[in-house]
Amino acid sequence: MNRRALLLSACAAALAVAGCATPGTSKQAGPGEIEAWSGRLSLRIDSQPAQTFSALFELRGAPQAGELTLTSPIGNTLAQLHWAPGEALLRNGTETRRYDSVDALIEAATGAAIPVAALFGWLAGREDRVPGWRPDLSQIGAGKLQATRESPGPRADLRIVFEPA
Template identity: 75%
Template sequence: MNRRLALSAGCAGVLLLAGCASPVGPTSATGAEAWSGRLSLRIDSEPVQTFSALFELRGAPRAGELTLTSPIGSTLAQLHWSPGEALLKDGSKTRRFDSLDALIEAATGAAIPVAALFGWLAGREERVPGWRPDLSQIGTGRLQATRDAPQPRADLRIVFERA
């Protein structure tokens, strides 16, 4: 009887704590999250490279998709990844990549740490060598991350909302 009472009290405590937690973002049963907004990337190379687009990011670091569109709504690229697969659909062409990192670099011109990006957008301080995220404005839907190494320096700015 005491064991059953202790188990019931433990379960009630877990449920109470779970009821007090607030979700970081919309999630499905698979843990997928979704954001949309605008992103810009500046790479301080010679010559300086800039990239900006509207975006929709869905999924998780392990499997997801990123759609990049122009300000007038035309699709620039669709990126899809899952274990063992990384695809870039660019117009009528589909290209395969060995990794998500290679896929992102091909689409944007810089190696953006996508696994960390999911954490940063959710307000978590994910550490990535060479990158400095500024999460001070996450509550207002703004993220800035700077890559100091490897060179050239890159500056990523995102204005977002949870989809």
């Protein structure tokens, strides 16, 4: 079983108890501060068969350098993603894998090419445009973000719940 399938399987099992999770917090960065968000995220990819991914998350940093930790609702670390100029790492248990870019890293961890730079903007309430993606920021003040990738296929639906600042 490949790493992504293993991670997706672990997340699918965690989905059964995901209703117990509570949203985390967000922190808008001031001068010299690091942006940070935590809460729940889910991703559905309309492939054959459909893939679903759900986890608690902690996101810190910026598009250029940051860290994303994915955990199950019971607190088990599913994966740690770290990126900085010249490095993109996926830590999964005792294994560390290197990738060419943060975008390749995110795709390996989640199964979908999620635009990391735009994600930081969307979480901050900016409607950053990315070809093929349609963000819905209408509930960002209530701590909810939805973004849909319509092209290239397969369609992907990203949903994030966090506590607004």
